[in-house]
Amino acid sequence: MTRKPPQSKHSAGGKVSIFDVAREAGVAVSTVSNALTGKTIVKASTRERVQAAADKLGYRVSVVARSLRMQRTFTLGVLLADVANPSSPDFLRGIEDIADSEQCSLLVCNTDGQLDKQLAQMRVLLDRRVDGLVLLSQHCEQPEVRALLNGDTPYVMIQRRSLSHDDNYVGANNEEGIGAAVKHLVALGHRRIGLIRGPRDSSTADERYAAYLHGLQLHRLPRVAQYVVQGDYQVNGGYQAAKQFFAMPSPPTAILAANDMSAIGVMNAAHEMGLRIPEDFSLIGLDDIEMASFSPINLTTIALQRREMGAAATDLVMKMIRQKGSLKAKKKIFPMKLIVRGSTGRVRED
């Protein structure tokens, strides 16, 4: 029953609050709230008066206060390995497309692929009470990660699928993409096809490896253990792998790189060793980052619909947010398409 001292306790800190607008417009705060959030319940004339008062005072709603009250922050957390990786921004744009249309903002974090950083960033995001989480190529089997994901914050995985848990998941049809690539190479006469694998603890890298093996089998090509080298999705990994390949007595005549960046690494190595592409060997990347299309690179690659995937993932999260968590995990798999450019050619006659 403590009656509040109902006068000018507000507008003290310089910032103008909803109270000030109410006073200026001569209405109650609830009316201001209703008017400004476009509720049809307020009379047009009242709304105009409120709007005028708000404009006059330069009032801007505090999303912080609204978030606390509504238990909703209109914010999504995005976890990337690295924004600087050329394929990340495309996913991000897709995520943003949907987030924007849903009045949500994006809290973007880099993890550099390190588990401890990922955990720290996830905790920050959760403490900030983001409405949802979009996890791009993140660790997803580690128990600490699962523990954090166990809360009631909706999330979706992109390009990393858990075997033991049923998550929202957006990925690509690796079987299809890699299959087309192998087929393309075989058609050009290649029989010794090297693979630069993606990093460990990556379901996507595993899938692609399996697809590669399957491709070989399909075309009755021998499996040569040496022809599979571990990469890291980076230029350097591709460079090292290429060095390794070309030190072999009988090197592959074609290389399937884990991604375009790895393929670039191969190009660097080739240049250094005086090998020409596709005259001396063929090369296929994966991602179809913009760079791959530039004349000097001109890389045959397997395209990923990154922007669409980001958008689809975010769509899924938004749905879960709206449904208050009572939505069972959905999966969405996007097609992959082989883009033939200049880095592949007929096998050289030895």
Place this chain on the structure above:
Amino acid sequence: MTRKPPQSKHSAGGKVSIFDVAREAGVAVSTVSNALTGKTIVKASTRERVQAAADKLGYRVSVVARSLRMQRTFTLGVLLADVANPSSPDFLRGIEDIADSEQCSLLVCNTDGQLDKQLAQMRVLLDRRVDGLVLLSQHCEQPEVRALLNGDTPYVMIQRRSLSHDDNYVGANNEEGIGAAVKHLVALGHRRIGLIRGPRDSSTADERYAAYLHGLQLHRLPRVAQYVVQGDYQVNGGYQAAKQFFAMPSPPTAILAANDMSAIGVMNAAHEMGLRIPEDFSLIGLDDIEMASFSPINLTTIALQRREMGAAATDLVMKMIRQKGSLKAKKKIFPMKLIVRGSTGRVRED
């Protein structure tokens, strides 16, 4: 087991609050707050008890509530033209470096270089009460922008300087960078140097244009109006410009591109026209994005310390935040360095 009987008015929504921890630990909420935020005022034994209770309940502070109370969101807003531009992520990493170390998160927005989008995003960021703003290559002279910047939210401009206002500013020494490039070309015997300009309404593009003119003057080269073509910092702009150049009866023997992406556009055009670099003409980019160093590109370019610039800018904002706005605008100019690679060579003897 996670569900508790609703005995208190708190902990109703499933989320455990500071009240629950207080009850569990048998102390007051204020003590929990003090203990968990590491205030030395609490006795060690109490702190441990509180910590144990918090862990047991899985308590996580609500940054939302804290933000409302403290009038500080520990959030910075970042405005980019486009994350997908290869130079953006490097700035972003620099910004993140500092933000992370200051426990701040980043709200990242794209504006696509459009004024209306920029204004909308700024409003969103301000409504969210970000502690500070980092504006990368954004419009900064428009009155609507100034009006928004007029509030008490600290901000810093990167690569866009206002003539009429005294802002925090982080930029690069364009005079130095362009100067070195022109000098390099002149030393190689070039006397017809073309410039692909950056977009309009960009102080940086203006500065670089001025530096180019100054460079010509310094080496007593004639100013040829035709040799300056408008670009857009994109591949296509560079492509178009190159087409324009090589349609001239006496085209430039060297091209200075507004940035590396424009230079790539020139490379694409050259390839199409059967022109070789640097045999037929020399090319210099600007930014030194990673791509520029890849063997197939191998672009001579003017390097920008993007990550450092992002970090410096964020440092400035953080300082302003701490000083509660009573800090006069600072400027920081970073050096630019010419990186000579394979796209420049001696002028061809005609």
Place this chain on the structure above:
DNA sequence: TTGTAGGCGTTATCAG
């Protein structure tokens, strides 16, 4: 249609 009051989860201010 409009007004009143309570509470979202914290931290800061005091009083013990």
Place this chain on the structure above:
DNA sequence: CTGATAACGCCTACAA
């Protein structure tokens, strides 16, 4: 050292 309590700015029953 610890505890009670008042804001922070907003939305939303519910009352008028």
